Amino acid sequence: MSEKTIIRFDNVTKHYGDxxxxxxxxxxxxxxxxxxxxxxxxxxxxxTILRLIAGFIAPTEGTIYFNGKEINHVPANERQVNTVFQDYALFPHLNVYENIAFGLRIKKVKTDEMNRRIEEALKFVNLKGYEQREISEMSGGQRQRVAIARAIVNDPEVILLDEPLSALDLKLRTEMQYELRELQQRLGKTFIFVTHDQEEALAMSDEIFVMNEGIIQQSGTPIDIYDEPINRFVADFIGESNIVSGTMIKDYLVEFAGKTFECVDGGFHLNEKVDVVIRPEDLELTTVDKGKLTVTVDTQLFRGVHYELSTYDKDGNEWLVHSTKKAQVGEQVGLDFGPEEIHIMRLNETEEEFDARLEAYGVWNNEQ
Incomplete structure (x- = not known):
């Protein structure tokens, strides 16, 4: 375990009943x-992972460590973590000051120290002067800040956030993404944030754990996961993707859509069946004679900064295209892309095998 590690899960399984x-x-x-x-x-x-870290539930199997010590059965109130819940869990009959002071009063913190901590917490969340404001008089964004202030006032080592932005409208949500990220950097605390919104995850995170059916499918930086998804689920869940079946002719040469293309992925078997991913923004709309693929435009929508075209090739593969160029529905157009825009995914590859393959064949990729 690294000295930087604060939380570690070792083979943790959680059942609820049978x-x-x-x-x-x-x-x-x-x-x-x-x-x-x-x-x-x-x-x-x-x-469930958040609840296990907080101590609200215990693992059925496996071990959880906090700063190198096992905490499977350490009570929630003895852990150096605080949680910001989806509904904020504020007390409507208490004002801002009393909501933030609640945990400090239970710990019997002296008044002077409590006032100092609350004032500092409110400064951090840009709510200085709101101490006597009633919760019912505050907007959704302000209530969220109160919930965060209540979480940080106890000076926890880890702050857990369970979909705290889901109840906000789109504009406020975007604003709060910036605020949360800035707050985390100013505090220097570990934040663990839960969301089903991939744009939110990409915008805010140092590292993302992509989960499905109780398993971490892939972990890494937002750029790593977006550019190098490990399987169809990750590629489809993180952003929009064109995914088609292909065959590796040899390393750095793949066949799909009836043609053979150079790519930048290696470490595959001869004639191995693979999934091929090309992001919509990596497809350039061009004329048929200049395109690597010929497709027919099925629909076209204007998305403000680009047109979104749904197209299909002669084999029936659908290709989503994001382009600044317009096309006519029913028109045949060309799609151009380079080797670096083609990402190859091995079927049923584990994250350990995936990481090892990227490390072994990354030199060729970097030199391109």
Whole structure:
């Protein structure tokens, strides 16, 4: 375990009764001072991980460590973590000051020290002067800031955030993404954020754990996961993707859509069946004679900064294209792309095998 590691899960499984496990033999490490996001669809196990860290539930199997010490059965109130809940869990009959002071009063913190901590917490969340404001008089964004202030006032080492932006409208949500990220950097605390919104995860995180069906499918930086998804689920869940079946002719040469193309991925077997990913923004709309693929435009939508075209090739493969150029529905057009825009995914590859292959064949990629 690294000195930077603050939380570690070793082969953690969680059952509720006789049901299928919500978490399946999950292992990972969390480092101090970083912003982590647990990303995945509803029911994938991300909130269960948060509850296990907080101490609200205990693992069925496996071990959880905090600063190198096992905490499987350490009570929630003895852990150096605080949680910001989806509904903020504020007391409506208490004002801002009393909501933030609640935990400090339970700990019997002296009044002078309590006032100092609350004033400091309110400064951090840009709510200085709101001490006597009633919760009912505050906007959704302000209530969220109160919930965050209540979480940080106890000076925890880790702050857990369970989909705290989901109730906000789009504009406020975007503003709060910036505020949360800035707050985490100013505090220097470890944030673990739960969301099903991939744009939110990409915008805010140092590292993302993509989850599905109780398993961490892939972990890494937002750029790593977006550019090098490990499988169809990750490629489809993180952003929009064109995914077609292909065959590796040899390393750095792949066949799909009836043609053979150079690519930048290696470490495959001869004639191995693979999945091929090309992002919509990496496809350039051009004329048929200049394109590597010929497609027919099925629909076209204007998205403000680009046109979104749904197209299909002669084999029936659908290709989503984001382009600044317009086309006519029913028109045949060309799609151009380079080797670096083609990402190859091995079927049923584990994250360990994936990382090893990228490391072994990364020199060729970097030199291109």
């Amino acid at each position: 049901d299928e496990p919500v978490l399946k033999n999950v292992s990972f490490e969390i480092e101090k001072g970083k912003f982590y996001t647990l990303l995945g669809p509803s029911g994938c196990g991300k909130t």
